[in-house]
Amino acid sequence: MKKMYAVLLLSMALFFSGCPFGSDDKDDNPLIGKWYLYRMTEVEYVNGELEESYDQTYNPVWDNYFYAVIIEFTDKKMITYDNVYSNDDYYYDEESYEYKNGKLIVEGEEVPFEVKNGMLVTEWIEEDVWDGDSYRYEETMYFKKFEGELPPASWLSPIAGDQYEADNSYQTSTHLTVGANFQQHTLTADDIDWFSFDAVEGKQYLIIVGSYMDTYVSLYGPDGTTYITYDDDNERDVAVDDFGYPLESVLYWSAARSEKLYFNVQGYNASYKGYYIVSVQETNMNLGKAASADKKVRETKFRNPAIK
Numbered sequence: 001m002k003k004m005y006a007v008l009l010l011s012m013a014l015f016f017s018g019c020p021f022g023s024d025d026k027d028d029n030p031l032i033g034k035w036y037l038y039r040m041t042e043v044e045y046v047n048g049e050l051e052e053s054y055d056q057t058y059n060p061v062w063d064n065y066f067y068a069v070i071i072e073f074t075d076k077k078m079i080t081y082d083n084v085y086s087n088d089d090y091y092y093d094e095e096s097y098e099y100k101n102g103k104l105i106v107e108g109e110e111v112p113f114e115v116k117n118g119m120l121v122t123e124w125i126e127e128d129v130w131d132g133d134s135y136r137y138e139e140t141m142y143f144k145k146f147e148g149e150l151p152p153a154s155w156l157s158p159i160a161g162d163q164y165e166a167d168n169s170y171q172t173s174t175h176l177t178v179g180a181n182f183q184q185h186t187l188t189a190d191d192i193d194w195f196s197f198d199a200v201e202g203k204q205y206l207i208i209v210g211s212y213m214d215t216y217v218s219l220y221g222p223d224g225t226t227y228i229t230y231d232d233d234n235e236r237d238v239a240v241d242d243f244g245y246p247l248e249s250v251l252y253w254s255a256a257r258s259e260k261l262y263f264n265v266q267g268y269n270a271s272y273k274g275y276y277i278v279s280v281q282e283t284n285m286n287l288g289k290a291a292s293a294d295k296k297v298r299e300t301k302f303r304n305p306a307i308k
């Protein structure tokens, strides 16, 4: 399970309290219109050393608006829309703002920004010293113009089941050809999607799931019921083709015998809904013994609140 959407919401709040960019000086208010977040980067330093970095691009092929935050600037109001993935609902926040002499003023504070080549870019930097260590956090958000209605229709109606349903048991699983291009699926409420693939003795495999959603993959033996192992958030940090979507779960399997194996994909929390891609690829990587079943993780799996 991950925290990124909580971070995103937090950063939206922080973005409007101050950024280091200079404003541009057009007479017309360049902010007017609707903007969707299509890319966001975060970099964290501890004592000047890179600690963590994160770069998320929302892929436009799918319904990327399902995941992205959208901001609308009208003459007087700055309105933030954010989809609530686990409900057929969305988050809405409205604030007054002023645009004067090229400056954006929100609640009495100047919020520097940059509009360039049809993009709105914001950057936020925070520095802090805590317990003798210095922390620096940099966040850049890139928005593009959104032309659709707000909120997007997909935020208000239940997400549709994919073409592979019903596949909520190993008996109704979808067979994947190793090395084939990814398949697109959705997780609807309380959905679970079962798959199978043919493993060959002595070969290694990666079950790759890409999503903006927090997914969880469980591998089962040829009887479809004997649990083998799992992956949640690419626990081994396997560097692999992400097919243009954020790598979510990557399960490694080294086949000791030739057999048909089963696996399923579900949300970390059963209420999660959204889109994902899945593919099984052969790999030359030898990562050693697969991670053993982490009982602690599995037991807490459905106890988690809806926020990622």
Ligand SMILES: [Ca+2]
Residues within 6 Å of the ligand: 161, 162, 165, 185, 186, 187, 188, 191, 192, 193
């Ligand atoms: Ca499904």
Ligand SMILES: [Ca+2]
Residues within 6 Å of the ligand: 165, 166, 167, 168, 191, 192, 193, 194
């Ligand atoms: Ca299903």
Ligand SMILES: [Ca+2]
Residues within 6 Å of the ligand: 001, 002, 214, 215, 216, 231, 232, 233, 234, 248, 249, 268
């Ligand atoms: Ca996960």
